[in-house]
Amino acid sequence: MTTFVDRVELHAAAGNGGHGCASVHREKFKPLGGPDGGNGGRGGDVILVVDQSVTTLLEYHHSPHRKATNGQPGAGDNRSGKDGQDLVLPVPDGTVVLDKEGNVLADLVGQGTTFIAGQGGRGGLGNAALASARRKAPGFALLGEPGESRDVVMELKTVADVALVGYPSAGKSSLISVLSAAKPKIADYPFTTLVPNLGVVTAGSTVYTIADVPGLIPGASQGKGLGLEFLRHVERCSVLVHVLDTATLESDRDPVSDLDVIEAELRQYGGLDDRPRLVVLNKIDIPDGQDLAEMIRPELEDRGYQVFEVSAIARTGLKELSFALAGIIAEARAAKPTEEATRIVIRPKAVDDAGFTVNQEEDGIFRVRGEKPERWVRQTDFNNDEAVGYLADRLSRLGVEDQLMKAGARAGDGVAIGPEENAVVFDWEPTMMAGAEMLGRRGEDHRLEAPRPAAQRRRDRDAERDDVQKEYDEFDPF
Ligand SMILES: Nc1nc2c(ncn2[C@@H]2O[C@H](COP(=O)(O)OP(=O)(O)OP(=O)(O)O)[C@@H](O)[C@H]2O)c(=O)[nH]1
Ligand SMILES: [Mg+2]
Numbered sequence: 001m002t003t004f005v006d007r008v009e010l011h012a013a014a015g016n017g018g019h020g021c022a023s024v025h026r027e028k029f030k031p032l033g034g035p036d037g038g039n040g041g042r043g044g045d046v047i048l049v050v051d052q053s054v055t056t057l058l059e060y061h062h063s064p065h066r067k068a069t070n071g072q073p074g075a076g077d078n079r080s081g082k083d084g085q086d087l088v089l090p091v092p093d094g095t096v097v098l099d100k101e102g103n104v105l106a107d108l109v110g111q112g113t114t115f116i117a118g119q120g121g122r123g124g125l126g127n128a129a130l131a132s133a134r135r136k137a138p139g140f141a142l143l144g145e146p147g148e149s150r151d152v153v154m155e156l157k158t159v160a161d162v163a164l165v166g167y168p169s170a171g172k173s174s175l176i177s178v179l180s181a182a183k184p185k186i187a188d189y190p191f192t193t194l195v196p197n198l199g200v201v202t203a204g205s206t207v208y209t210i211a212d213v214p215g216l217i218p219g220a221s222q223g224k225g226l227g228l229e230f231l232r233h234v235e236r237c238s239v240l241v242h243v244l245d246t247a248t249l250e251s252d253r254d255p256v257s258d259l260d261v262i263e264a265e266l267r268q269y270g271g272l273d274d275r276p277r278l279v280v281l282n283k284i285d286i287p288d289g290q291d292l293a294e295m296i297r298p299e300l301e302d303r304g305y306q307v308f309e310v311s312a313i314a315r316t317g318l319k320e321l322s323f324a325l326a327g328i329i330a331e332a333r334a335a336k337p338t339e340e341a342t343r344i345v346i347r348p349k350a351v352d353d354a355g356f357t358v359n360q361e362e363d364g365i366f367r368v369r370g371e372k373p374e375r376w377v378r379q380t381d382f383n384n385d386e387a388v389g390y391l392a393d394r395l396s397r398l399g400v401e402d403q404l405m406k407a408g409a410r411a412g413d414g415v416a417i418g419p420e421e422n423a424v425v426f427d428w429e430p431t432m433m434a435g436a437e438m439l440g441r442r443g444e445d446h447r448l449e450a451p452r453p454a455a456q457r458r459r460d461r462d463a464e465r466d467d468v469q470k471e472y473d474e475f476d477p478f
Pocket of ligand 1: 174175283284310313
């Protein structure tokens, strides 16, 4: 039996960035030759790419954890670390990527369409790159950033040429099993098919795909039964085939009213009106079925349908059906102007790149959120005072200090940078951030210290800021 997995969870872990290197050039008779620590390499991305030769998500069902390689650390003598390798994961055409809450992140259609599921971490700058007029020989380097780790859900919206629609037990799965090499599960009770099956049919020189999906019942378009799940798959097919049961034992049904019910559901769902349709009358191996088929054929043809009488069990009428479908598909393909150009899906930016927010929380802590401040914190080696000072300069230049002050933060207040689960917490000292390791001064109450007059404080800060500003005008690594 072929297993068809159309919904999987993927845990994508991008590679970490390599750390920058802090090193001093050494040469005979030149004891202090200047900083020459190289930058760390970028961590590899985890990238999803549509590959039309891939038909299921089964592989990710079996091994859902995927990791790209890390960037290498920088080295002395200005040697940069090697970048990590991107991990390219092939996915079937029609894969929809969602987050855990069910929001669509990307809809991947067309060979080569890509989506970055996990972004590799940036490499840290080495001390050579961090040198500036003011900081001629930095004794520190930036850390590489951890790669992005993300859980996504991938769903397959079938991209088949033909969709078989009909009531449960009309014989859709049986039909696909005899038209193609697919071996779907077939049983004698409703809703056998829980996920779509995909079969490949060869008729003459035309090769096309046919999707077998869960049976429809009245109310499907409103989400009854597996209706919506099912209709999601039909959306992309270019031909619809009504599979009608000519031998149903349910007394209140007959093929023509079945057809009306299904058509009403399709109309309700919408967007499928332009798709060509044809009708298959199945189960004519049963004598009553054969009689009924002959009786209703004229009515269906009057409605404009091309009608095929078949038996999936006795395998009759199949050739005519598969060649008729091949004809319609060949025509549809010829009418399609050109192959859709490869579309690159660029992941939307999560937060405003330049911005950050400061909020005081219930416990009195001031929380700073924003891409840059959070990144800078990740890049900082808190065991190195100079690196911590550099971080303080960066934050001050971005205006984080100003905002903290506006939000009412006072010297000694707790400031957290980053999300709740993963933040770095400081005791705040204006224009000088101390690392968490320097928190030892318990018992001192900053509020008791005589504060500088506000105007003086501002002047001092501005003077310092100008200095920092100048340095940054001269050099900004990002
Ligand atoms: N006699 C006869 N029985 C058939 C024929 N085609 C299918 N059946 C039987 O009808 C039952 C349902 O067939 P399926 O192929 O599972 O029907 P389905 O349309 O896929 O059903 P769902 O997946 O529930 O929507 C099975 O017991 C089949 O053996 C046929 O041509 N003749
Ligand atoms: Mg079925």
